[in-house]
Amino acid sequence: MKVSYFKTNKAAVFREWRISRSWWLGIGVLSLWAPIFNVIAVIENLKWGTVSQSVFWYALVPALYGFHSFSSVMLPSSHFHAYSDPIISAVWVLIAVIIGVIPWATDRSTDGIYSALSAPIKRSEMIFVKFSFGLVIVLGIQLFRGLLLILLNSWAGAPIGWNLFASWWLTNTLAMVVAMTTALFLASIMKAWFFAALSSLVVLSIPFAIASFLDEVIHYTSSLWVAPPPFASMAHVPDPFGWLRALSPIFWTGEAESASGSQMSMQIYFSTGTHFLFMAGWVWIFYLSWIVVVLLLAIRLFRGIPAENLTDFFFYPSMWKWGMGAISILLGYILTNGSSFIPHYGMVFIILFLLYTIIIFFIVRFLIRLYWRIRKE
Amino acid sequence: MTVNVIETEDLIKYFGDKPVVNKVNLKIPEGTIYGIVGPNGAGKSTLLKLIIGYYWPTSGVVRVKGKVCSRDDASFRQTIQLVSAEWGFFNSFRIRELIRYYGLLYDRFDQTRCSRLLNALELSNKSRVRSLSLGMKTQLRLALSLASRPSVLLLDEPTNGLDPVVKRQFLQLIVQEAAVDGTTILIATHHLDDLDRIADGVAVMHKGQLIASETMESLKTKFKEIQLVLPSGIPDSIRKLPDIISIQQKGNYYTITVNSSLEPILGLLQEAGALHLEVTDLPFDELFLKLMAQEGYSRESLLL
Incomplete structure (x- = not known):
């Protein structure tokens, strides 16, 4: 018998839309906050007298900012407000993560996953349909935000150039898709959607935490080095991690504060268009690669999960340890350095960071064990 | 086929x-x-x-x-x-x-x-x-x-x-x-x-x-139940037949469960003077339990 795959796909799409539509509606309502966020960004930065730049920064950061190598941090600290903008960016990252997690959360809560796995729907189709829905929602939100950005910039008397606008739109859209795909991937291998969302934030921020940690170590131990060569070259060790920071949009606040006094403003980069495009191009390639790799990984792993494991908290038991470690590091980082209000104290920070991480690791482990004990009883 | x-x-x-x-x-x-x-x-x-x-x-x-x-x-x-x-x-x-x-x-x-x-x-x-x-x-x-x-x-x-x-x-x-x-x-x-x-x-x-x-x-053909009246009682020669699974008695009234072709047993019963011979099918749950008993499973182990 000839099997119509196209028809099966349509069934998977219909099913996905039907079981998650109220959630998608919720996300749509949530995105209506966009104008409020945008206005806050402008009003906050009016105090600094840099309306148009602030709007632009709010829109473009964090992607490009995160792409700088660590040892050559250059920041326009005088051009944007360090507190409101990061929060606004973080909201969109969070929304992207929720978009990635929703399709799995609804599938689990309705038990629809069981009948789907015994229907003529391939597992890869399930993942792909969920990704496609997430993509459509992100694109919708970004179109809305883009329109608002144009309107706000016009209102502020500094219309944004189309080339910069396109760069902003593409960079931010890809950044949201990166966050959404990462969340979708983790939710496909975990049963508890909340932990999948939390772990996504960890995965998206952990490269920054690692880079920051190494940077701190090198910076605060440099005085102990005996001679510049060959140790001076060690200052560039964290550089590759700087690339990964492109995935850490929620953690650029602290750096903005700490890097004041940089020799060169980011503004210079943007005035030299070639350099900007070069950097942005790398960001886009990096983001696209991340999306493709994570999506393929999600399909590959989900196809390998036996149905009986779908009832486990983590479908892969070994992920317990990884998840706990990652959550601990994130919380440790947030408590020691995640807020711009906490100043850096060099080695004290490093020790505190490690101490917090260890403590939090044990607290998280205790809570998870407690959860399982209560569940068993 | x-x-x-x-x-x-x-x-x-x-x-x-x-x-x-x-x-x-x-x-x-x-x-x-x-x-x-x-x-x-x-x-x-x-x-x-x-x-x-x-x-x-x-x-x-x-x-x-x-x-x-x-x-x-x-x-x-x-x-x-x-x-x-x-x-x-x-x-x-x-x-x-x-x-x-x-x-x-x-x-x-x-x-x-x-x-x-x-x-x-x-x-x-x-x-x-x-x-x-x-x-x-x-x-x-x-x-x-x-x-x-x-x-x-x-x-x-x-x-x-x-x-x-x-x-x-x-x-x-x-x-x-x-x-x-x-x-x-x-x-x-x-x-x-x-x-x-x-x-x-x-x-x-x-x-x-x-x-x-x-x-x-x-x-259903494997197991049958024979109900009969036999005033003189069932002779030992019939009781010892390997195809007889069980015999239940209430006075002169007997219920015999067998698992082979009926003809030889019916012949022997008639020779022994059986009255009101009646052959019936077993209900499915009984058939199931008999089959299981034959496979060596006790009634208790098969409680459904």
């Missing part, structure tokens, strides 16, 4: 280190209604889920219509469906949305047949699934599955939650509709009386193993 629509070959499924299905070799002929019976935890539901590819076998093979079911191929599920009361069923959907979903999902979905079945069950297209009782949900699932015209329909405890009247209608519906397309039906249940009326054959599972598989016809 009999074509087996479902075949399993040394099928094994472990959950952890426990074998839930253990070396099951099952053959279900095309167009038949077969029952899988066994106590709770015998592995009936797991076997059905292995057949539809929901669970992956630890080892062994499942063939549906001669085709080996692989984990990467969902297309064979166009011809096979599982109705399980255990699984949640799109509670937020309206019935018309479910019809649309099944229509998109299954190539052979028959809209007219679906409407006819839903009318027979007095289900409105506008109703939400969550507003239906457990029994109605099961009937709805069955109607949608039958409308998809599968070659093989797997039913896991389908009569759970149905009252006796609805249960009878439900079973009748299965028989009627299965006859239309020649659908092969495999029913896992521990309600033996469900199978008595409709099944062509029965497979018995115990602790993950298939311990017997018989057609109802052979099962």
